[in-house]
Amino acid sequence: MLAARKRITFGAVVTALAVGLAGCSGAGAPGDGPAAEKGAHGAKKAPAAPKNVVRLIGDGSTAYTGAQPRLPKQLRLKPGQKPPQFVVFSWDGAGEDSQRLFSHFREVGRKYDATMTYFLSGVYLLPKEKARQYDPPQHASGSSDIGFNDTKGISDTLRQLRGAWRDGNEIGTHFNGHFCGKDGGVGTWSVDEWKSEISQAKAFVKGWKTNAGLTNEPPLPFDYDKELVGGRTPCLEGQKNMMLAGRTMGFRYDSSGVGNQVWPKKTEGLWDLPLQLVPVPGRAFETLSMDYNFMFNQSGTTKGDPAKHTYWGNQMRDGLLKAFDRAYDGNRAPLIIGNHFESWNGGTYMRAVEETIKTVCVKRDVRCVSFRQLADWLDTQDPVILEKLRGLGVGQAPKGGWAPYMTDPATLTPSVAPAGPQAKH
Template identity: 70%
Template sequence: FSWDGAGEDSQRLFSHFRKVAKDNNATMTYFLSGVYLLPEHKRDLYKPPQHSPGRSDIGFNDEQGIADTVKQLRQAWLEGNEVGTHFNGHFCGKGGGVGEWSVEEWKEEIAQAKQFVKTWKTNTGMAKAAPLPFDYDKELIGARTPCLEGQENFRKAGRELGFRYDTSGVNNQVWPGKKEGLWDLSMQLVPFPGHSFEQLTMDYNFMVNQSGTATQGDPAKHEYWGDQMRDGLLRGFQRAYDGNRAPLIIGNHFESWNGGTYMRAIEEVVENVCTKEEVRCVSFRQLADWLDAQDPQTLAKLRGLGVGEAPKQGWASFLSGSPAPAPKGVPGAPAVKR
């Protein structure tokens, strides 16, 4: 589970989902927008690629918002969650959007995102406030790009800067591999109840296919739409659980679209899956660590399993690399000791 933008505002969703994670033995990844730690009156410190200084399509923050966000980041990290980046100004589409940025421009953007996180006390004048408990240069190993654009040049820049994963793409529910040296932890397509096509594991995409670009559509449909997202994610989970056991990658925003129905959906999914045996709800950093620790040949075999495909001879045989033992009592089986 991951969150784009990850700031604490009057909705108090950051603090709410920290509690949901703790209550269900889960850790999550919070993709922080650097400008959420930059006060409005210091906006000119941000020099976005291909835009004039002080421009941002998601605005900046006030000091109360920064103090609240820092408090949540501090506690989230101490609880074992990860702080990634959603970069800064969230520029999409034509005319200077992130999809048009060069590798060097991505490096500039990343450097500024780190800088705003490291200098929030100076920029707000909160000199006596407790610092963040992590070194962002070491903590920051992965990202999701705005509007899932500009992946290729971001990956090149990220790899040179020591990033270890990217989660900006769209994939099927199969085991992750690497792209240009980074783990490709793309979000995935899962069943979309009531439709013949599959849906990306993100609140925004469910919303667009339900109420279009209207963030507050027909109130009579809010509950149904939330149930659709919840049930689609649960079907995707069950397909992997019974099948190839591939990690399920989910992305969201702290939002109140369609009456907050997607927030309810995510909470119900967390409560349903994170408490199951043989399931671990982890941050992307933890997943990357785990993938790095595996035998590459084993991961290559796992990547050979299709969506929902379990090994035909069972997991013990598939992972051991040797034939499964013959069932007891069949011709050629070892004699049973009495």
């Protein structure tokens, strides 16, 4: 079991709906099993990395092992071509504990041809006896609102991280101590404080062998300085300053915002890939596309009425499917879904997410991908075409069909390539 659970802070309100912003946890541990060979629907696969390429980095906690296997080759849309429907499933604070949810959803991803983003909390690779190595901004050394880990939890989490990366999934960051609110929360941090937090998150991933004494464990099979290209802030707070810091430290995207189901754009030089407002069936409002937000609006507690658990899970699943359908049949904007490895309200939200994966990831033209893969695809496209796609509203299909919309010269206005950091892919 991970050493500590985050205290859940209820509260923030966004556009007339309760958006209790995101919490975090860890999860479970079967083996790494063989990954599915096929990739995202409609995308070509790059060859697996040579197995004999291993170059240890630092103390051997990480290693260069060649290009990541099982990644799709990104192709530019052809004139008149309908864009694929992207769906991103992402997990905040990804870790492996006795619930075994990390390993479970890795299996689900392989079964349904879905790669995902796992946002690792750096302190999940730091043993509690070394807690004072973490020096969080505006807090005493050794502080963390999600605690730290023990040796078994670190070992179990490492096993899943290795397997997840080899499956083609992304290892992003949820940073470290998960501090929220006005009293030293991440929303109050300066750019330099964010740089410190990001540096420490990297350091805990790059130094777990030394910190935890797990010298016999194999390394993580990637260079984290290059692997880490994005994250999601605790409670969706502090986005602007984090982005200003992250863009100087290799970040290419951020998923800490709140938005609608429209095609994304760049902010502060990064792809802004926010959680999205999605329907809540039977209610007159929408909420964010995350388990925590459905739970907040339904029960306001992680341990609500057991008689309502099934209904609440079905409501989340059906809301996500409604959101999917209006994109799939409409503007084809990527659907962004966030979750935690938690068993809130009897695990009903985990069931909802799994049923969503089973339903949507097998459909024609659907690609269930990581944020990194989505950013790769966006960077491959003609900026003029992306601007056209951004002109479509939520659920809005092109009038007259996709072919004329994506080919008519009269509707395609040339744009100037962005300057500064935005031009760097």
